[in-house]
Amino acid sequence: MTVLTPTAPAAVALDKRISPLTTVRNTLTLTWRGLVQIRHNPMELLDLSIQPIMFVLLFAYVFGPPMAGSVEAYLPIVIPGIIAQNALFATMTTGFGLNVDITKGVFDRFRSLPIARTSPLAGRILADTVKQAWSMFVLLGMGMLIGFRIETNAFAVLAAFLLLLAFTLLVSWASVFIGLSVREPEKVQIFGFTIIFPLSFLSTAFIKLSPGTPDWLAFVMRNNPVTQLVEATRGLLLGGPVAAHAAIAIAWGIALAALFIPLSIWQFRRRV
Amino acid sequence: MTHAIQAQGLVKRFGETLALDGVDLTARTGTVLGLLGPNGAGKTTAVRVLATLIRPNEGTAKVGGHDVVSDAHRVRQQIGLTGQYAGIDEMLTGTENLVLIGRLLGMPRREAKSRAAELLERFDLWDARERAAKTYSGGMRRRLDLAASLVGRPHILFLDEPTTGLDPRSRGGLWDIVRGLVDDGVTVLLTTQYLEEADQLADDIVVIDHGRVIAKGTPDELKTQAGGQVLEVRPVTEADHVTVSRVISELVGSVPQVVDGLVRAPITDPAVMPAVVRRLDDSGVLVAELSLRKSSLDEVFFALTGHGTDEVEETPEALVKEGTPA
Known part of the structure; x- marks a missing residue:
């Protein structure tokens, strides 16, 4: 047997590991990738813009008058609710994209490159967060166009955005887990709809709790994390109690992340 | 190296x-x-x-x-x-x-x-x-x-x-x-x-x-390694393949394959080829094509694994089972 000699040309020194700066750069490059995708996939832009607008219009004009007496009276209820619901649906993008990358082999390519191990996921989550912020902006803008009024100040609005982004960032780990678990990307969406639809309708996102609501249902609705998120958002946009709702919402988010981060790592190791 | x-x-x-x-x-x-x-x-x-x-x-x-x-x-x-x-x-x-x-x-x-x-x-x-x-x-x-x-x-x-x-x-x-x-x-x-x-x-x-x-x-x-060589003979008159097969089987000891008038047999002894030529000449069989070549990788693969590359799932047994009414 011949002696094994390194084939690397002597002139090129190989790095033993990745520097933190490279990790940041890799993550930003992959964030760019997640965003530039939109340019070639107009459907995604539609998803991010038209669908929220359509939801605002439908809910406000169809449900507004019977639910609150008028469109104007319903807007303070429904706009924060739609923003929160849309944010939850948008978390599924992360799992969907991750699943596409894995099934198409893109993930393998990234993992064979000398880049930070965390950057493919971190880049994707960061890109999805930017998309999230865009959707929220579109929703709020659309709401204001048809008569929604912010009763607080710019800082409170910013805080509302940050709260929603923090919550979705934590909850997106559930989406990552689903993305790693199912065989086809379409199943991520099916899963997402099945969980998020009842979750958002069993909250105070679209209605106020009425005395007629059965006790058990009121209990479920009051303790639904979405309710806490929606109430905190309402408080930040319209005034009212915020701290307790926000704290409970974030606590839920942390609990979900604490459950789904280890599950995701376990599933990742099993899958690849 | x-x-x-x-x-x-x-x-x-x-x-x-x-x-x-x-x-x-x-x-x-x-x-x-x-x-x-x-x-x-x-x-x-x-x-x-x-x-x-x-x-x-x-x-x-x-x-x-x-x-x-x-x-x-x-x-x-x-x-x-x-x-x-x-x-x-x-x-x-x-x-x-x-x-x-x-x-x-x-x-x-x-x-x-x-x-x-x-x-x-x-x-x-x-x-x-x-x-x-x-x-x-x-x-x-x-x-x-x-x-x-x-x-x-x-x-x-x-x-x-x-x-x-x-x-x-x-x-x-x-x-x-x-x-x-x-x-x-x-x-x-x-x-x-x-x-x-x-x-x-x-x-x-x-x-x-x-x-x-x-x-x-x-x-x-x-x-x-996996089977040496392959002898292929195509007689001018297609009917002669019977004679060719008989000659080869006598010399090689196994019955050759006949596909579209081409008689094919795996051989290990290089002396078989001249012997075949002599015997065919004696029998008056005219030959249109005569070749001795190394086994193709396909044949090697078959010899090594006992199955071809494409038909892993479709072994003859499996096909028979599927074809038989339950």
Whole structure:
């Protein structure tokens, strides 16, 4: 047997590991990738813009008058609710994209490159967060166009955005887990709809709790994390109690992340 | 002589399945090692271990002089990987896909762009460079995928079934590209289930089946190893094939195969050929075609594994079972 000699040309020194700066750069490059995708996939832009607008219009004009007496009276209820619901649906993008990358082999390519191990996921989550912020902006803008009024100040609005982004960032780990678990990307969406639809309708996102609501249902609705998120958002946009709702919402988010981060790592190791 | 890839005793389990059962591999620097085997033989698993995507349960492997487990980052700086499924982002254009890889490898924007342009031109994708990769044909995707694995100028390249599902023309084009890379000094590990592909490209071949190496050597060595030669005789008058068969079976001791008037028999003794000629001459049989050739890799493969490359799932028994009413 011949002696094994390194084939690397002597002139090129190989790095033993990745520097933190490279990790940041890799993550930003992959964030760019997640965003530039939109340019070639107009459907995604539609998803991010038209669908929220359509939801605002439908809910406000169809449900507004019977639910609150008028469109104007319903807007303070429904706009924060739609923003929160849309944010939850948008978390599924992360799992969907991750699943596409894995099934198409893109993930393998990234993992064979000398880049930070965390950057493919971190880049994707960061890109999805930017998309999230865009959707929220579109929703709020659309709401204001048809008569929604912010009763607080710019800082409170910013805080509302940050709260929603923090919550979705934590909850997106559930989406990552689903993305790693199912065989086809379409199943991520099916899963997402099945969980998020009842979750958002069993909250105070679209209605106020009425005395007629059965006790058990009121209990479920009051303790639904979405309710806490929606109430905190309402408080930040319209005034009212915020701290307790926000704290409970974030606590839920942390609990979900604490459950789904280890599950995701376990599933990742099993899958690849 | 140096070895760009060297693996000893690789074992990989997936639950109950033993995907690799003690595989040894060696690729000489600057050559093509063909990893040949049917579907599910463990080829892809071997590539994934060597490309640092999964860790072996047992055994060690060095790629480019570094351990694939303990020094994975150094290995990754030297390799390129083209998987069975083209690892390209379908939502991005050809240019964007390659620029992305260049940027990830730490190239400044300008360099990443010029490298992308260079590769797009070389792989005949220039006209499609501004189109999203989802609009590409199968052959174009494979070429873009290969280009993506070459952005960082790797000197070790893993090609996992690079031509599966391609039409013959695209396949030939890919072969030319691989030959060009080897001329540039790149070491290539190529997995394939096409014997012709291994025969065309590989300097050395390792045949694996059920996670084990069952044969290794140069294509010529393998052909000689597994059954020597094949004698083929085509009589001028088709009816004479009966005489030809009888003569050959008397000399070889087994009944030859007759396909479309061509009588074919595997032989090990080179003295059979002149004897056949003499006997046919004595019998007055005129011969239109007479050849003695090495066994094809197909025949070698069949001899080694007991099944062909394509019909792993379709053994005669399985077909009979399916065909029999329950």
